[in-house]
Amino acid sequence: MTAPFTPTKAPTLQDVARAAGVSQITASRALGNPGIVSDTTRARVQQAVIDTGYIPNLLAGGLKSKRSRMVAGILPALAVAQFLPTVQSLTAALAQGGYQLLLGETFYDPQREEEVLTAMVSRQPDGIVVMGLVESEQARNRLRKAGIPLVETWDISDDPLDMVIGFSHPQVGSALAEYFQRTGLQHVGIATGSDPRALQRRDGFVATWGRAVPTAVVPAPSNLELGRKALGELLAQDPQLQAVVCSSDMLAHGILVEARARGLRVPQDLAVSGFGNADFSAHMLPSITTVHVDGPRIGQLAAQRIMDRCRGVPPQKSVLDLGFTLIERESTAAVPVPLNTP
Amino acid sequence: MTAPFTPTKAPTLQDVARAAGVSQITASRALGNPGIVSDTTRARVQQAVIDTGYIPNLLAGGLKSKRSRMVAGILPALAVAQFLPTVQSLTAALAQGGYQLLLGETFYDPQREEEVLTAMVSRQPDGIVVMGLVESEQARNRLRKAGIPLVETWDISDDPLDMVIGFSHPQVGSALAEYFQRTGLQHVGIATGSDPRALQRRDGFVATWGRAVPTAVVPAPSNLELGRKALGELLAQDPQLQAVVCSSDMLAHGILVEARARGLRVPQDLAVSGFGNADFSAHMLPSITTVHVDGPRIGQLAAQRIMDRCRGVPPQKSVLDLGFTLIERESTAAVPVPLNTP
DNA sequence: GGGAGAAATGATATCGTTGTCATTCTCAGT
DNA sequence: ACTGAGAATGACAACGATATCATTTCTCCC
Numbered sequence: 031m032t033a034p035f036t037p038t039k040a041p042t043l044q045d046v047a048r049a050a051g052v053s054q055i056t057a058s059r060a061l062g063n064p065g066i067v068s069d070t071t072r073a074r075v076q077q078a079v080i081d082t083g084y085i086p087n088l089l090a091g092g093l094k095s096k097r098s099r100m101v102a103g104i105l106p107a108l109a110v111a112q113f114l115p116t117v118q119s120l121t122a123a124l125a126q127g128g129y130q131l132l133l134g135e136t137f138y139d140p141q142r143e144e145e146v147l148t149a150m151v152s153r154q155p156d157g158i159v160v161m162g163l164v165e166s167e168q169a170r171n172r173l174r175k176a177g178i179p180l181v182e183t184w185d186i187s188d189d190p191l192d193m194v195i196g197f198s199h200p201q202v203g204s205a206l207a208e209y210f211q212r213t214g215l216q217h218v219g220i221a222t223g224s225d226p227r228a229l230q231r232r233d234g235f236v237a238t239w240g241r242a243v244p245t246a247v248v249p250a251p252s253n254l255e256l257g258r259k260a261l262g263e264l265l266a267q268d269p270q271l272q273a274v275v276c277s278s279d280m281l282a283h284g285i286l287v288e289a290r291a292r293g294l295r296v297p298q299d300l301a302v303s304g305f306g307n308a309d310f311s312a313h314m315l316p317s318i319t320t321v322h323v324d325g326p327r328i329g330q331l332a333a334q335r336i337m338d339r340c341r342g343v344p345p346q347k348s349v350l351d352l353g354f355t356l357i358e359r360e361s362t363a364a365v366p367v368p369l370n371t372p
Numbered sequence: 373m374t375a376p377f378t379p380t381k382a383p384t385l386q387d388v389a390r391a392a393g394v395s396q397i398t399a400s401r402a403l404g405n406p407g408i409v410s411d412t413t414r415a416r417v418q419q420a421v422i423d424t425g426y427i428p429n430l431l432a433g434g435l436k437s438k439r440s441r442m443v444a445g446i447l448p449a450l451a452v453a454q455f456l457p458t459v460q461s462l463t464a465a466l467a468q469g470g471y472q473l474l475l476g477e478t479f480y481d482p483q484r485e486e487e488v489l490t491a492m493v494s495r496q497p498d499g500i501v502v503m504g505l506v507e508s509e510q511a512r513n514r515l516r517k518a519g520i521p522l523v524e525t526w527d528i529s530d531d532p533l534d535m536v537i538g539f540s541h542p543q544v545g546s547a548l549a550e551y552f553q554r555t556g557l558q559h560v561g562i563a564t565g566s567d568p569r570a571l572q573r574r575d576g577f578v579a580t581w582g583r584a585v586p587t588a589v590v591p592a593p594s595n596l597e598l599g600r601k602a603l604g605e606l607l608a609q610d611p612q613l614q615a616v617v618c619s620s621d622m623l624a625h626g627i628l629v630e631a632r633a634r635g636l637r638v639p640q641d642l643a644v645s646g647f648g649n650a651d652f653s654a655h656m657l658p659s660i661t662t663v664h665v666d667g668p669r670i671g672q673l674a675a676q677r678i679m680d681r682c683r684g685v686p687p688q689k690s691v692l693d694l695g696f697t698l699i700e701r702e703s704t705a706a707v708p709v710p711l712n713t714p
Numbered sequence: 715g716g717g718a719g720a721a722a723t724g725a726t727a728t729c730g731t732t733g734t735c736a737t738t739c740t741c742a743g744t
Numbered sequence: 745a746c747t748g749a750g751a752a753t754g755a756c757a758a759c760g761a762t763a764t765c766a767t768t769t770c771t772c773c774c
Contacts, residue, residue, distance in 0.1 A: 042759095042760060042761085043760070043761065044760080044761095054760095054761085055761095055762080055763095058761070058762065059762095062761095062762080086760090086761080087759090087760055087761065088761090089759090089760080089761090090759070090760035090761040090762085091760075091761045091762065092761085093759090093760080093761070093762090094760085094761055094762040094763070095761080095762055095763080
């Protein structure tokens, strides 16, 4: 029978203070608010920290100060590649400010979302960053009451819980529809993941396109294999298919592969577009036309907004539309009508 | 001048106890140790929780109980795709046990590693999971003293800090060398990321191969573009190049693309292998020969070991070699000698 | 030299929970 | 009815830091 793991007794601020010959509270100030202690005291405390190997207990500090210096980051799944640059820049920006990221995955499941959010809130994060919007109405209510600074990202909303940094998915769909309208291609299909934002882009596309189009919906998160299958489905729906609009670059990649397997040339026989501007898209053969969104900036801004708010900076405009850019590349380059036609 | 954000006064256990008409400590037990309170009391407390909207403060609980119910997860960067399945299964397994993941990125930088680990330790995690081994000697010392359950993963080690779950990178390199030796190909090159484990695989390859090979080292994390460039470098070093061994599937993918750009057929003119068995590898044209490692299992085992240790289960064998599998696919399929030759 | 004001330090209470020990209550067994 | 074991509950202190208010020490200027 072994005793459960218990941390070996670590030195506390009390030990540091004793070693430095000052009171505990002075030691606390020397570390947390160095400006208000004398130079000699500060030096003595700093030396004592080194001697004792003291590492502050942020749980204890956070309990009293109500600043946990943690931020919750919630996303559907790490496998959703489009969010990774955002999460990466978020952690980096937070780390710089002394904050850490608490990670939660919802798997596009409202119930999981509620559980994850409750688990997060109980850890008293100083802020919450959500990839996408908070779906569950119950979760929305609880978050409103919790009053924790919150940033919803990768979307915009009429009814934000707090702050929103993103762009309009219907507009993306609409822009893609306009782009393909200019190509003059008639037989356009859609391959889309089943997540809410991808479906919004599809709806935006269809609305602007003006008529129904063959569609293959694959479960999110999408991948290359699903892209290959999707092309089969779309060709079954319309053997004269000329173009496929995809909800992710990996899906578009799958279309590319399957097209080659079937002897279809891209873009001559089939035009393909993606979404997200993945790091591989510019370097494929053919390179993939896609929609670029500044993911790292989203993460960086979210981190900044939350840290600002904790420092007492008044809230800025709460809905920030970062927009998007359609990047035309080889996978749709055989367009008969030039892009800049008015 | 706005006041800094402060959480609105949330109901505490005290409020729940008052609402339920019991003492605070009984309320605590009703929630944390339901077996030892009477059925009626438990029901009253649970109702009070709902009425008040109580969410426990795990910071406070953790301070006293010395159980933060958080686990630190440290990886070089989220952009290193091979770790994602591990992190994903880790968060999932931890969430199931009521634990949350604190994320830290080191960017292959020992100093960052130290900073990140200090930041983590100060949040009193119940365990730490590191992708790879802890590099910095100073960090290793501090972690030894901290006495926190720790799992190093994706590698094995003679001198583990605590627990290790992974496999031998030199052995991977060696297995690849043996495989390519059976093919009879003479002109083999290596395209590798600059991270320590990729370099170990390279060294293992070279040791078994028996002589120096053309090598292109690209900065980690690797991507498709770097793979394309690497093929150029390797062809410059050896115009008769017949095969490229890559340190990641994305790098191999880049080789594939660049080969096509140069009119080289894979595998007839150039054999290519990767590492990691990315989700796209099996579905490419040609599919990519690669080395498979059970990433999700690593995450799941790491979570289990740490949670077990917190529950008092005695430490198991501290070094666990999960091995790896070489998966032969089309990108090396034109081998003249059958794979199973003794 | 005296006193005002700032700088530096300290004492005490507190954050919200759980561990420990003490107390009350219930009920079977004699 | 009495004892004692066990169940159920409670009182109190403590976790390790910071907020608040109080006190001491120093500096500077008239």
